[in-house]
Amino acid sequence: MKIKWDDKIIKKFFGIPGIIDERVKNEIGQNSIKTIIVLFVFEFLFVIGTFIYAASGLVDDFENFFYVSTLIQLLAISWIAVFFSMIPLRRLGLIDRETTDKNKPQKIKQIRLKWLKMLPLDFGSFWVINSLLDFSNRNFLTVLLNHQTIIEALIFTIFFSGIMYLWESHLIRVVKEDTF
Amino acid sequence: MNHVREYRRNLKLSQMTLAEKAGVARQTINLIENDKYNPSLDLCLKLAWILETDLNTLFWRENNED
Numbered sequence: 001m002k003i004k005w006d007d008k009i010i011k012k013f014f015g016i017p018g019i020i021d022e023r024v025k026n027e028i029g030q031n032s033i034k035t036i037i038v039l040f041v042f043e044f045l046f047v048i049g050t051f052i053y054a055a056s057g058l059v060d061d062f063e064n065f066f067y068v069s070t071l072i073q074l075l076a077i078s079w080i081a082v083f084f085s086m087i088p089l090r091r092l093g094l095i096d097r098e099t100t101d102k103n104k105p106q107k108i109k110q111i112r113l114k115w116l117k118m119l120p121l122d123f124g125s126f127w128v129i130n131s132l133l134d135f136s137n138r139n140f141l142t143v144l145l146n147h148q149t150i151i152e153a154l155i156f157t158i159f160f161s162g163i164m165y166l167w168e169s170h171l172i173r174v175v176k177e178d179t180f
Numbered sequence: 181m182n183h184v185r186e187y188r189r190n191l192k193l194s195q196m197t198l199a200e201k202a203g204v205a206r207q208t209i210n211l212i213e214n215d216k217y218n219p220s221l222d223l224c225l226k227l228a229w230i231l232e233t234d235l236n237t238l239f240w241r242e243n244n245e246d
Contacts, residue, residue: 018206018207019199019203019204021203021204022204022208022223023204023205023211023217023219024205024208098206175206
């Protein structure tokens with residue numbers, strides 16, 4: 001069955017391994033509405049709060065004020081998204097990787113292979129992004145071929161792939177054989 | 181209680197096979213069988229067709245039934 005492009009986006013964004021059917025869309029919709037409401041309330045109050053504080057004359061260092069407020073926003077938005085969207089989906093079992101007891105080792109092997117195959121792509125992506133985000137006025141190629149940049153990308157790739165492998169293995173849920 | 185599980189077992193289909201045929205997730209079939217999810221009319225019709233029966237037989241509930 002051909003998967004629609006919007007379903008593909010939902011699958012990738014929420015990390016749902018199975019079919020995006022009417023129930024899955026329903027659950028995602030309900031949780032997304034809650035997330036949007038909380039995000040809106042937070043953003044609204046936060047922006048009003050920071051505006052009043054900035055205009056009050058109590059701020060001496062606007063640069064630090066900017067860094068702190070954006071950091072708070074970043075952390076709060078991430079927390080709201082995880083707490084109101086990802087955790088409920090996890091509780092509903094929508095992001096579980098279902099398998100039978102017999103096929104569990106094979107499933108783990110599949111996940112390991114997937115992340116091993118992704119290694120070059122992860123490494124390349126992080127290597128290039130890390131080099132692009134270097135603001136030290138050095139030439140792009142100089143930064144790209146710098147051994148420190150390569151080592152940093154390598155360390156990130158190993159950690160990232162390892163964590164993702166462990167996370168996906170943790171999501172495996174064994175279901176009874178007769179249900180298959 | 182609906183009769184999806186009974187008809188599925190009669191046809192010797194697993195939840196996974198039925199889910200694949202209906203184009204839904206296995207968990208959705210499991211929830212329908214346990215009366216924890218109300219499927220859309222479209223899905224009900226699809227299930228009835230796959231399970232070689234009709235809507236009434238598959239989903240009809242007597243008044244005194246839970």
